[in-house]
Amino acid sequence: MERLIYLDDYSDEVCPCDPTLDAWAAWLSKPARNWGRRKAAKDGESFRASAIELGDDILATRSEDGKWSFDKQAPDGTDFFAVRFAEGLGWEAESIKGSLGDIIDWLVENEDRCEDLEHIAVGRSIFGLSVTYHVDGDGKASCTCEAIQ
Numbered sequence: 001m002e003r004l005i006y007l008d009d010y011s012d013e014v015c016p017c018d019p020t021l022d023a024w025a026a027w028l029s030k031p032a033r034n035w036g037r038r039k040a041a042k043d044g045e046s047f048r049a050s051a052i053e054l055g056d057d058i059l060a061t062r063s064e065d066g067k068w069s070f071d072k073q074a075p076d077g078t079d080f081f082a083v084r085f086a087e088g089l090g091w092e093a094e095s096i097k098g099s100l101g102d103i104i105d106w107l108v109e110n111e112d113r114c115e116d117l118e119h120i121a122v123g124r125s126i127f128g129l130s131v132t133y134h135v136d137g138d139g140k141a142s143c144t145c146e147a148i149q
Helices: 021-028 100-109
Strands: 002-007 046-054 058-062 068-070 080-084 091-097 117-135 141-147
Touching: 002 021, 002 117, 021 117, 021 141, 058 100, 068 100, 080 100, 091 100, 100 117
Parallel strands: none
Antiparallel strands: 002 046, 046 117, 058 068, 058 117, 080 091, 080 117, 117 141
């Protein structure tokens, strides 16, 4: 299962880096004036965060009569669905939906942009996380993530 992590203050529809702990560590190591950070993060600084845990994609197939079907059901607890640009790639914010029924509606509304086989990202949202920035004695940056108690 892949976990995508988003820092609340630096993520909306756009994220300044890949949503991984390593990418956040590299990004937080430098100032980012266009994101309102004049300085690099300090060792031990924490940031409120959320995550999406992604499971295996669901395949959506369009039949000759234009109807869509899925190769499997969504696992219990799934609350995130998005039509990927292609297998293994990301998605546009407008394709993020809360149910497979909403995904069907999106596929129908955007049929001229869709292939006959579409990959649907499937996951669950996790809120109430904290990401902490660390710098070791050699100056190497890292981040850890944990649930807020």
